[in-house]
Amino acid sequence: MGIRGSIHPRSAMSLTNVAYNATLGWDDPALTSLEDQIRVPLYNTQPPEMGLTGREKDVLKRFMNDRSYRRQFRKAFPEDTNPVTIPNIISALSAFERTLISGNSPYDRWAYGREVAALNTDERAGARLFFSQRLSCFRCHAGFNLSGPVVYDGSGPLETVFHNTGLYDEDGRGAYPVPNTGVHRHSGRSEDMGKFRAPTLRNIALTAPYMHDGSIPTLEAVIEHYAAGGRAQFFSPNGQYTEKRPVIDPLMAGFRLTALERQQLIAFLGALTDDSFIQRAIDEGRRRSR
Numbered sequence: 001m002g003i004r005g006s007i008h009p010r011s012a013m014s015l016t017n018v019a020y021n022a023t024l025g026w027d028d029p030a031l032t033s034l035e036d037q038i039r040v041p042l043y044n045t046q047p048p049e050m051g052l053t054g055r056e057k058d059v060l061k062r063f064m065n066d067r068s069y070r071r072q073f074r075k076a077f078p079e080d081t082n083p084v085t086i087p088n089i090i091s092a093l094s095a096f097e098r099t100l101i102s103g104n105s106p107y108d109r110w111a112y113g114r115e116v117a118a119l120n121t122d123e124r125a126g127a128r129l130f131f132s133q134r135l136s137c138f139r140c141h142a143g144f145n146l147s148g149p150v151v152y153d154g155s156g157p158l159e160t161v162f163h164n165t166g167l168y169d170e171d172g173r174g175a176y177p178v179p180n181t182g183v184h185r186h187s188g189r190s191e192d193m194g195k196f197r198a199p200t201l202r203n204i205a206l207t208a209p210y211m212h213d214g215s216i217p218t219l220e221a222v223i224e225h226y227a228a229g230g231r232a233q234f235f236s237p238n239g240q241y242t243e244k245r246p247v248i249d250p251l252m253a254g255f256r257l258t259a260l261e262r263q264q265l266i267a268f269l270g271a272l273t274d275d276s277f278i279q280r281a282i283d284e285g286r287r288r289s290r
Helices: 034-043 056-064 067-076 086-097 106-111 121-130 219-227 259-270 275-289
Strands: none
Touching: 034 086, 056 067, 056 086, 067 086, 106 121, 121 259, 219 259
């Protein structure tokens, strides 16, 4: 929901380890810096999110009227005669987001910290399923951030990756609801219809609802969606059987799971929760509210 109560068509993405994302947002291959990404919610007007457009002077006045912020901005930007500016606010927000580093989940301690007991039996079985060729979850949710390509010092040029996971078929040819048409919204190419970035799975058990538009309410339902090969995979709008849509990612082949395997996969996804990361945010919120 935007600042004026308008409903936004996108689910808010996790900021966990956002500093490592090769692209930002759901569907824009050109959006590669946090400073550029922040301008989208600040200035977006269709619908308005943060509502900054046309109100820059009012917002800056609020900062100028706060003694603590004036002092902090002078300290953070000592070379600026007038440090309280929109570009400096954006720089400060970006700098903060780069501190949101999470790497202490039970999975991290098991995979990277060599703590054999960090995962229980079900969680380890779920990890085997996640990284199996049969499910191939790891092919989209790859790397240490479980989100596809990441950037870091020395990572070099990367090819950005987006996927159509078979959520919609509005016209019998795989169309997604406007304006949520994925990379297609920027490129205009039919082959980019419905392509969105794979978000990080870190702390995924805490971030329902799921998918780019929040249209799947639970992890159980997400697994059901992928097991079926996507809910728009085989049926046209009139309910008639049809061929697999060419725009759907080839990895959306579907799979079968026993009830125990579903339980184990969900257990593994729960083991991606970094309690210490969450607690730091809670503690900081309490400190600032005093």
